[in-house]
Amino acid sequence: MNIDLNDLDLNSIGTWPLPAKIIAIVFLSIIIIFLGYWTDTKKQLAVLDAADAEELKLRQTFENKQSKAANLEAYKEQMATMKASFGALLRQLPEKTEVPGLIEDISHQGLATGLEFRTIRLLPEKEIDFYVELPIEISVVGNFHQFGEFVSNIAALPRIVTLHDFSIRPITPEASGDNLVMNITARTYRYTAGEKESETKNETK
Template identity: 50%
Template sequence: MKDLDLSELDLSTIGSWPSAVKAAVVVVMCLIVLGAGYFLHIQNKLDELERIQAQENSLKSEFEKKQAKAANLDAYKKQMKEMEESFGTMLRQLPSKTEVDDLLIDISQTGLGSGIEFELFKPQSERQIDFYAELPIQISMLGGYHQFGRFVSGVAALPRIVTLHNINLSSDKDGNLKMDVTAKTYRYLDEEELAAARAKNRKRKR
């Protein structure tokens, strides 16, 4: 066996090879088969396992997020209800189209009740913004600091929303104080106006 020359081995006479040689050949063949099986089958399975594990982690993370949202669902519903109630309260502070004239009278009477004298009280053109319309009013009035203060406080106390912008105080040659201001009031759009606004926006996007 020690003097065996591998070059003398012939595959056609494999049956007559020494037992040790045949055993060695069997071992080598087994290793080749196992290696081929690993690379052709097991490696693919391992790659697939890694993909499944990564997918499992992703699904687990997504499940935990959804579970957290589900746990807070009641809190979200409560918060939504509070927001709807708050929005409804704010919306009720916006006059309808038919109430705007009354609101303009309220602003004018607030000024007269404060002791000021109107030089100009001129409503401007409406400007539609989303679900409401903005109505600016250009006002010029004469009076004193305390009278102007009472006017501003009275406007703030009105049940409808009125905001004051671009306030400018000046005095004439006789020392009389003049205040120029833009008052803005708002009203909500009715369904027909909202539909017309949506149609107009769709045309602009085309």
């Protein structure tokens, strides 16, 4: 059956042929479904996508916190070990009042090995980040064996002392191997962060 669209009157749909009515109903249904999707379903899908993204974010946050909680005890133990090691190192650094005693210890170690001191004096200190470097200029007379024993004894001191910039030469051009001069710089270090905290507390009192 052929349908002429020009013969169809929108004001009298009830008189349309059955095929035309079916086509009109299908067409209107498609329009209604499309409008429903566009105005409502699409918004609901957007809300659902946002909820999925939020769920994923919360799940990742939960997993991260769960992982941290599981490793918390190990982390605490590691921090305690690091603090203990750091504290042990700090105890090896001399306080201001201990520097003269350290110089005396170095002098004693040299004399015990038979060295003759020409110079031992504290040079100007250098502040570096959270610590102060305290250089000590040393010049001694002796032989290679005595120098080696002296250096070993300095390394065995309970305070941290490092040795730098050493040179060895005969005391005179005609001198024997038992008359050598060794010039060396010993460096010790002082932790300053604790001092600054104490000064700050005293200023606020």
